[in-house]
Amino acid sequence: MSETAAEPKMAITVDFSGGLEMLFSNQRRHALSIPAHDKDGKPSNIAFLISHLCKTLMKDPRTDLFVLDDHIRPGILVLINDADWELEGEEAYEIQPGDNILFVSTLHGG
């Protein structure tokens, strides 16, 4: 909460696909600088990133299209450097500088 000037940040890219970009200014790629630690001083993980995105990047009020009950909503895949987040520890994965996190909504049309 306190304004410490030296709050360490890290640079990552966040991508949205499958229609989710609509909720984020219609932009598919965002280069972000996010806090390296959460408010408890723990390294920022994916759960932190999701709430951070809702608070800072999402202008559309329809947050329920992105999160439900504080978790990513069903039907959205999370990819960490192009790998399913299941292979990386899901919400607990600690984000590294330079990481690419991709959120894809699964499609059903044809």
Added chain:
Amino acid sequence: MTADTGAASAAPMKSNDRRLTYEEFERYSRQMIVPGMGKHGQLRLINSRILIIGAGGLGCPAAQYIAGAGVGTIGIVDGDTVEISNLHRQVGHATSRLGWKKVDSLIAHLKDINPLPNYIPHPFHLDPQNAADIITQYDLVMDCTDNPATRYLISDVCVLLRKPLVSAASVQKSGQLIVLNCPPAPQGLVDKKYPPCYRCCFKKPPPPSSMVSCGEAGIMGPVVGMMGVAQAGEAIKIIASALHLPPSSTNDLTAPIPERNLQQPTLLIYTYDLESAVGPYSFRALRMAGRRKNCFACGENSTLTLEGIKTGNPNYVTFCSPPTTDHALPPEDRITASKYHETRARGELPAHLLIDTREKEHFSFGAIDGAINVPFGRFLMNAAAIKRDGGPPDQILPAEAALGDDTPIFVVCRRGLDSQETVEKLKELGVDHGGKRKIMDIVGGMKAWKDEVDPTFPFV
């Protein structure tokens, strides 16, 4: 027959060691000389049976290449008929075949490409009662459908019948493709290196409110076409290389899967932007996890059976669209499209503001005279900003509309849901000035306008 194929004990017609006819050589030579293909690969295609479920934007391009490549038996499942709005993407149909059953139309087209395969029409939709009886007749399944309930059903049956599944989907400007259940391992045999099923990758369907179909959201022909063609590419590769089968010396499906047949499960996504060149088109190959230990369908303690599926367990419809709470506005806040039209035509309606909340692309097709376009998404965003930052509530209304405090507002949308939410939000913000101003919803949206007032209206 040579010793190593004798064990397959297939009917002589199905021999993987027969001579090709002159026509077959002529017709397939250009793919047969591709390294890795050869006569063996071609005979595997000729002796195989592929089921294409859905004869639409994915199924049409997929089927063209499956037929062209010489797959011996090709089944097509679809209960729909050809409509003119299909033709920009469903390239297996034609203007001259409008109104035909899609399966018949597509098969007519395929026979023109290649008369040699045996084409089997299934002119109805796949459902839990017929799924297993149809799928069991084939070696590989291509999911070219357009709704999640059918996608989960197809995957479940493919797990139980041990059929490889090539699945694709597409909406608007994005497409996705994944090979599942290939090679098929027995249900309950859990090992991370075994391939996932649809449920392993997509545990739960998205809530219906967040789902859009091609009919509602639109679809670019080349995007869905690309995914259908890629599906055919995967299916041909799997069959021609026998990647779905146990080692050729045995017919034992429980034999361990050879390493060479285990592929890294990969989800391919294709995307592009229409309105800006900032984001170029992109293909991404995403690494997916293997079979999931606790998967409902293929996992360790799965109780899924073919009998269960037939008798409604699981229930695919409720799984994919849980009952929603339907909130309707009180009758005094609503007016039917015909009543609005009649009172307005008789001059009995006071000067008012008519807001149309459809997306601007829909609005560009046409609107009710005098309507002002305020797209729903942008409206919600502005409403949230006013709520957060304060400011006069009337700021949410279009600037070009000069309004008195009691000028009524009517709201119309596509089908009558967004407009109700808009009316609620406007009141919540205080735009009704404590009841001084009436704010009303036009029941059923522009769909109702077309049905009740103007049948020539270009409703999409």
